Amino acid sequence: MSEPQRLTVFYDGACPLCRREIAFYRGRRGAETVTWCDVSTVDAPEVTDGLSRDAALARFHVRDASGRLMSGGAAFARLWEEMPAFRSLGRAFRHPPLRWLIDRSYDLFLHLRPGLQWLARRAEDDRAEDDRAEDGRSRIAGSETDGAVRPKWLVRDLRSDHAGETGAVAIYRGILTVTRNEEIRRFAEAHLETERRHLADIEAVLPPRDRSRCLPLWRVAGFLTGALPALFGPRAVYATIAAVETFVDRHYAEQIERLDPEGAHAALRALLETCRLDEVHHRDEAREALDAEPGALMTLWCRTVGSGSALAVALARRV
Numbered sequence: 001m002s003e004p005q006r007l008t009v010f011y012d013g014a015c016p017l018c019r020r021e022i023a024f025y026r027g028r029r030g031a032e033t034v035t036w037c038d039v040s041t042v043d044a045p046e047v048t049d050g051l052s053r054d055a056a057l058a059r060f061h062v063r064d065a066s067g068r069l070m071s072g073g074a075a076f077a078r079l080w081e082e083m084p085a086f087r088s089l090g091r092a093f094r095h096p097p098l099r100w101l102i103d104r105s106y107d108l109f110l111h112l113r114p115g116l117q118w119l120a121r122r123a124e125d126d127r128a129e130d131d132r133a134e135d136g137r138s139r140i141a142g143s144e145t146d147g148a149v150r151p152k153w154l155v156r157d158l159r160s161d162h163a164g165e166t167g168a169v170a171i172y173r174g175i176l177t178v179t180r181n182e183e184i185r186r187f188a189e190a191h192l193e194t195e196r197r198h199l200a201d202i203e204a205v206l207p208p209r210d211r212s213r214c215l216p217l218w219r220v221a222g223f224l225t226g227a228l229p230a231l232f233g234p235r236a237v238y239a240t241i242a243a244v245e246t247f248v249d250r251h252y253a254e255q256i257e258r259l260d261p262e263g264a265h266a267a268l269r270a271l272l273e274t275c276r277l278d279e280v281h282h283r284d285e286a287r288e289a290l291d292a293e294p295g296a297l298m299t300l301w302c303r304t305v306g307s308g309s310a311l312a313v314a315l316a317r318r319v
């Protein structure tokens, strides 16, 4: 017998950020008891009693079995209560100081949402454009430091790689600024050396005119990504590094897959593969050092780090 539906979630399926977020929750245990309503596909001016389509597109809403409608941060906290992995976190956010915090965080996100949506849509467009111009020869915009003209997608990806390695150096600087833990310091110092080498190697093949104009932003973002978890101890640091490196491995792998090992950019491909293998090693080292599964809050933080990395790549590919 199927379980009764306890909660209905109203989200904007036309928004790439919301789609990604909802896909994450739909893959978790507990999702089967939730009804998922994509408001963008609803034609009527009202999606449910007391909730207009416009209001539902502007803010995340949920309705529980008793008919109570909640929106914003409170709605997320209510959704977490449905998922065993996040239940304790959802219950904690019922209490006033935390409720206030999650509501304000969601309101802040709403201010940033148009910019983040723009970035996420550009990333999707870029991918479609790259796929159309598979070898990129029709869209040349590149530098010729390795003797071959680089397609536009490759210059963009290298720009994001350079931004990423700049951020990686800053992550370990952030960790080392905060932590006094000897084990973490050794881990961060060893990784910092590798990241400095990656940065130097990418700088050697990417002229300054092709680099991101937002490098100060990547340094600050990287520093905070290292410093914040370092305040909470080794487990938070290892979980964060594992999340970052999981993303970076995929990002490098996608580029390597597109380059022909015997082609004009073979040397560049080999460099990217060397970097990728180091990142995989960093990821595995961090995973092995984790002595327990990350808790609900850490899972959400790591997810934020992964999404933030994806948006940073989308921006760095362009600017």
Ligand SMILES: [Fe+2]
Residues within 6 Å of the ligand: 165, 168, 194, 195, 198, 275, 279
């Ligand atoms: Fe790196």
Ligand SMILES: [Fe+2]
Residues within 6 Å of the ligand: 168, 191, 195, 245, 278, 279, 282
């Ligand atoms: Fe790394």
